[in-house]
Amino acid sequence: MKLYLALILLLPLMGGIFNALLGRTLPRRVGEVVACGVIWSAFACAALAFAGFNGPVRVEFGSWLAAFDFQAPIALYLDQLSLSLTLMITFVCGLIHLYSVGYMQDDPAHARYFALLNIFVFAMLMLVLAENLPLLYLGWEGVGFCSYALIGFWYTEEQNATAGRKAFITTRIGDTAFGIAIVWLYQLSGSVSITHLNTMGTLIPAAVVTTLGLLLLAGAAGKSAQLPLSVWLPDAMAGPTPVSAQIHAATMVTAGVYLLARMFPLIGGSGTVRAAIALTGGVTAFYAATCACCQRDLKRILAYSTISQIGYMVLGVGAGALTGAAFHLLTHAFFKALLFLGAGCIITALHHQQDIFRMGGLRAKLPAVYWPFLAGALCLAGFPLTGGFFSKDAILGGVAAQGGPLYGGLLLLGLITALLTSFYTFRMVFVVFHGGEEPHTTPLPKIMTLTLVPLALLGLCGGVLNLPSYLGHQGILDGFLGSIPGFGGGEKSSSGGEIVLQIVAAILSLTGLGLAWFRYTGSRRAEALAREEAGLPGAGFLLNGWRLDNLYGALIINPFKHLARFFWKQGDEAGIDGALDGLARLIARLGGLPADWSTGRVATSLFGLAGGVCVVLAYLVWVTLP
Amino acid sequence: MIVPLEHILILAGLLFFLGMGGLLAWRANLIMMLVCIEVMLNAVMLVFVGGSARWGSADGQLFAIFIMALTSAEVSLALAMVVYLHRRRKTVDTDQFSEMGG
Numbered sequence: 001m002k003l004y005l006a007l008i009l010l011l012p013l014m015g016g017i018f019n020a021l022l023g024r025t026l027p028r029r030v031g032e033v034v035a036c037g038v039i040w041s042a043f044a045c046a047a048l049a050f051a052g053f054n055g056p057v058r059v060e061f062g063s064w065l066a067a068f069d070f071q072a073p074i075a076l077y078l079d080q081l082s083l084s085l086t087l088m089i090t091f092v093c094g095l096i097h098l099y100s101v102g103y104m105q106d107d108p109a110h111a112r113y114f115a116l117l118n119i120f121v122f123a124m125l126m127l128v129l130a131e132n133l134p135l136l137y138l139g140w141e142g143v144g145f146c147s148y149a150l151i152g153f154w155y156t157e158e159q160n161a162t163a164g165r166k167a168f169i170t171t172r173i174g175d176t177a178f179g180i181a182i183v184w185l186y187q188l189s190g191s192v193s194i195t196h197l198n199t200m201g202t203l204i205p206a207a208v209v210t211t212l213g214l215l216l217l218a219g220a221a222g223k224s225a226q227l228p229l230s231v232w233l234p235d236a237m238a239g240p241t242p243v244s245a246q247i248h249a250a251t252m253v254t255a256g257v258y259l260l261a262r263m264f265p266l267i268g269g270s271g272t273v274r275a276a277i278a279l280t281g282g283v284t285a286f287y288a289a290t291c292a293c294c295q296r297d298l299k300r301i302l303a304y305s306t307i308s309q310i311g312y313m314v315l316g317v318g319a320g321a322l323t324g325a326a327f328h329l330l331t332h333a334f335f336k337a338l339l340f341l342g343a344g345c346i347i348t349a350l351h352h353q354q355d356i357f358r359m360g361g362l363r364a365k366l367p368a369v370y371w372p373f374l375a376g377a378l379c380l381a382g383f384p385l386t387g388g389f390f391s392k393d394a395i396l397g398g399v400a401a402q403g404g405p406l407y408g409g410l411l412l413l414g415l416i417t418a419l420l421t422s423f424y425t426f427r428m429v430f431v432v433f434h435g436g437e438e439p440h441t442t443p444l445p446k447i448m449t450l451t452l453v454p455l456a457l458l459g460l461c462g463g464v465l466n467l468p469s470y471l472g473h474q475g476i477l478d479g480f481l482g483s484i485p486g487f488g489g490g491e492k493s494s495s496g497g498e499i500v501l502q503i504v505a506a507i508l509s510l511t512g513l514g515l516a517w518f519r520y521t522g523s524r525r526a527e528a529l530a531r532e533e534a535g536l537p538g539a540g541f542l543l544n545g546w547r548l549d550n551l552y553g554a555l556i557i558n559p560f561k562h563l564a565r566f567f568w569k570q571g572d573e574a575g576i577d578g579a580l581d582g583l584a585r586l587i588a589r590l591g592g593l594p595a596d597w598s599t600g601r602v603a604t605s606l607f608g609l610a611g612g613v614c615v616v617l618a619y620l621v622w623v624t625l626p
Numbered sequence: 627m628i629v630p631l632e633h634i635l636i637l638a639g640l641l642f643f644l645g646m647g648g649l650l651a652w653r654a655n656l657i658m659m660l661v662c663i664e665v666m667l668n669a670v671m672l673v674f675v676g677g678s679a680r681w682g683s684a685d686g687q688l689f690a691i692f693i694m695a696l697t698s699a700e701v702s703l704a705l706a707m708v709v710y711l712h713r714r715r716k717t718v719d720t721d722q723f724s725e726m727g728g
Binding site for chain 2 (some may be wrong): 599600601602603606607610613
């Protein structure tokens with residue numbers, strides 16, 4: 001087990017280092033093979049670890065940080081949650097790597113790309129497997145750095161580099177809160193081990209637990225793009241499409257959900273924290289779904305759908321339905337990776353066209369993309385019997401089981417969001433693939449369309465992982481994850497209630513599909529598109545994500561810029577530079593005074609001599625006179 | 627000694643400052659400046675000789691003879707330079723020579 005764990009972590013790291021150091025000098029094919037090979041080898045190791053798994057293990061490799069009684073060894077912790085996430089990450093990232101080979105075949109910077117992609121996977125695995133918080137934070141920051149470098153991968157365009165910086169700085173706000181929480185936890189308990197901290201819940205005062213929970217929530221909100229730190233994710237579309245798939249599906253954004261689920265035994269003790277988590281998730285899910293309804297950029301629709309789906313997961317954590325959240329995390333990873341990779345195919349085929357209003361009629365042209373994409377869309381929309389349907393329902397069931405006005409309201413919000421999700425998903429599908437005239441497309445590399453198939457199958461059949469218990473069996477994930485502290489909790493709704501909820505969710509999903517069908521197919525399509533292009537009332541508000549960027553600009557960025565300008569102009573240039581320049585001018589002027597005497601004329605020297613003689617004489621007279 | 631030392635010193639002082647005043651005033655003519663320098667040197671020699679007579683020691687007179695020799699050498703060198711400068715610039719006004727200026 002120790003060997004497997006070491007290999008899971010080290011292989012992607014070695015691959016990344018190999019590509020970073022040698023990738024440019026070796027043939028392209030070598031770098032690609034190494035990059036894909038290490039991820040698939042890591043997947044094989046994860047599968048072997050799964051086969052040999054018989055209970056949580058803690059493996060220590062050596063000392064990392066040790067000062068006085070502060071101990072943060074390089075220790076990994078493999079339990080059911082981290083194992084299932086590791087399997088998912090290595091598998092989905094492996095497919096994304098394969099896809100990247102096709103997608104980046106014309107890009108000259110392949111070495112940098114694959115090196116960063118590999119290290120990204122390494123950082124995410126480190127985050128998932130870490131046994132103590134500093135090690136987790138290392139992976140957390142590694143993910144942040146790699147996302148920054150990959151979002152701004154085509155950095156020669158100012159806009160892309162800005163998007164990378166925005167992602168980095170926005171997540172940094174959350175990271176700071178997380179960092180404070182780590183230090184505080186150490187101060188309280190003298191330990192940073194996650195397993196140890198999770199047993200401390202009852203020993204720490206309730207108010208402190210609440211504050212800690214809110215700090216961790218802020219950290220998770222930054223990484224997982226929840227309100228109010230969600231603004232970076234739509235802009236993160238500036239990177240290459242496989243990178244978007246990796247950030248959005250398998251890694252990075254799920255880190256926040258993972259952190260909250262991991263620390264739930266500690267922070268879940270506080271009702272305020274649970275309510276805050278659930279509220280954040282529910283409102284974010286609704287917020288992003290409304291925004292997605294008005295987007296025109298294919299990748300931005302998917303970006304908002306990611307924020308929305310992560311919102312569901314956070315809502316699930318807040319409701320104590322941790323298994324549901326983890327279930328949705330897994331199915332979401334499959335179908336969102338599928339949707340992004342499909343979107344990458346579409347964009348490549350259409351010569352980097354991302355505006356869905358300029359698309360249409362792709363169903364006949366790209367059947368190899370259409371069918372997997374449709375499968376992903378069905379999952380995202382929660383179409384009955386797909387993976388997304390069951391996982392979303394597990395979360396909503398958990399929320400319903402909590403009861404009370406807050407969770408009741410959130411359940412209603414979640415159901416409205418489900419309707420919106422179905423609507424915008426099929427709006428995207430119908431506008432892109434149906435109707436309109438058939439555009440000219442370029443042929444796609446085979447590998448790009450082939451990678452969609454396994455993801456489509458997993459997305460569609462993901463429900464098998466955790467079928468509802470009223471079917472007679474306990475769900476596989478329920479049984480697998482149930483033994484982890486915190487996961488067994490969460491009240492179970494009655495079978496009857498769950499069936500009612502699933503029927504409602506199914507009706508909502510079909511209603512959304514119907515609305516989209518009614519509006520965007522056949523003869524109404526052209527009219528609807530023309531009206532949306534002209535701008536519906538309120539569309540600008542939704543198109544710009546409730547104008548959060550403008551709000552932050554007015555509240556934070558502009559005052560900061562003005563303050564910075566004040567310090568620059570008044571403080572630095574006028575104050576410090578001015579004082580130094582003035583001093584230099586004064587010295588120069590003082591130096592200029594004797595410089596006037598060096599005229600080179602004999603007379604000046606003579607007058608100086610005579611003056612000196614007079615001074616000496618005057619001194620002597622003054623000394624000798626009584 | 628008939629003449630007291632104070633008188634000699636007063637005379638030497640007068641001569642010295644006379645020479646110095648001439649040196650400062652007559653900058654337009656290098657030769658006159660050399661003459662003024664001679665006057666100042668002679669004032670110094672007078673002090674040496676007066677001191678020698680006052681204390682009955684030969685050292686002062688020795689110095690006076692040295693200064694005479696030195697002066698003759700100095701004047702011959704200086705006059706040669708004056709001739710050279712006059713050839714170059716057609717003037718002996720010292721204010722015209724300021725190439726050493728910073």
